[in-house]
Amino acid sequence: MNAPARRLSFTYAEYLEQERASPTKHEFLGGEIFDMAGGxxxxxxxxxxxxxxxxxxxxxxxxxxxxxxxxxxxxxxxxxxxxxxxxxxxxxxxxxxxxxxxxxxxxxxxxxxxxxxxxxxxxxxxxxxxxxxxxxxxxxxxxxxxxxxxxxxxxxxxxxxxxxxxxxxxxxxxxxxxxxxxxxxxxxxxxxxx
Incomplete structure (x- = not known):
């Protein structure tokens, strides 16, 4: 996992909302959203x-x-x-x-x-x-x-x-x-x- 997004804690629903709007993929764990590196x-x-x-x-x-x-x-x-x-x-x-x-x-x-x-x-x-x-x-x-x-x-x-x-x-x-x-x-x- 790479660096988490700026905010400290997100709900899963907030993660899903951001993921739908994002052109890139992210992992979610324990309230944190992590950028996934491009291949x-x-x-x-x-x-x-x-x-x-x-x-x-x-x-x-x-x-x-x-x-x-x-x-x-x-x-x-x-x-x-x-x-x-x-x-x-x-x-x-x-x-x-x-x-x-x-x-x-x-x-x-x-x-x-x-x-x-x-x-x-x-x-x-x-x-x-x-x-x-x-x-x-x-x-x-x-x-x-x-x-x-x-x-x-x-x-x-x-x-x-x-x-x-x-x-x-x-x-x-x-x-x-x-x-x-x-x-x-x-x-x-x-x-x-x-």
Missing amino acids: TPEHARLAARVTVALGAQLGRRPCEVFSSDLRVRVRATGLATYPDVSVVCGPIARDPEDKDAVVNPLVLVEVLSDSSEAYDRGEKFAHYRRIPSLREYVLVSQAHRRIEVFRRNEDGTWTLYEAGPGERARLASIDALLDVDEVYRGALEASAAV
Whole structure:
């Protein structure tokens, strides 16, 4: 998260009012509104490739893949945020305070950046773990050809599965695979050529 807006405390309704009028996205937590950093072409490319790959595999199943335009609300902590990719299976459950936010993602994906990696791995993941429906949290590196899948176990603990070059990351909850070479095809080379 970046610096909070000037005012010290906002209600969720005030946040929603400001969010509707804003051309940029913001996170909300504990009465504070946080600017979300804009993405790079590399970030957008990786998020789009994950979205396309998952969308193609889910096909006619009762699951939908959403871009970062979808707001997700963590009811237990109050966090409202925009994951890079979200997957919801079955009917969408909306937040009672926010008809535009879902509260039941099965899979959340974040593309890591230098400015967000510590937050995405730490505090944000701690919030996401409080979503009862969430089964897998996927981190896509921008620095290395690596996809990490954190999977919730039956006892509520989480296990990390990693996939690198030549491998595929398995998302068991939606029976899908992310081919690392396909997700990263030309992605890191394009950023290095600049």
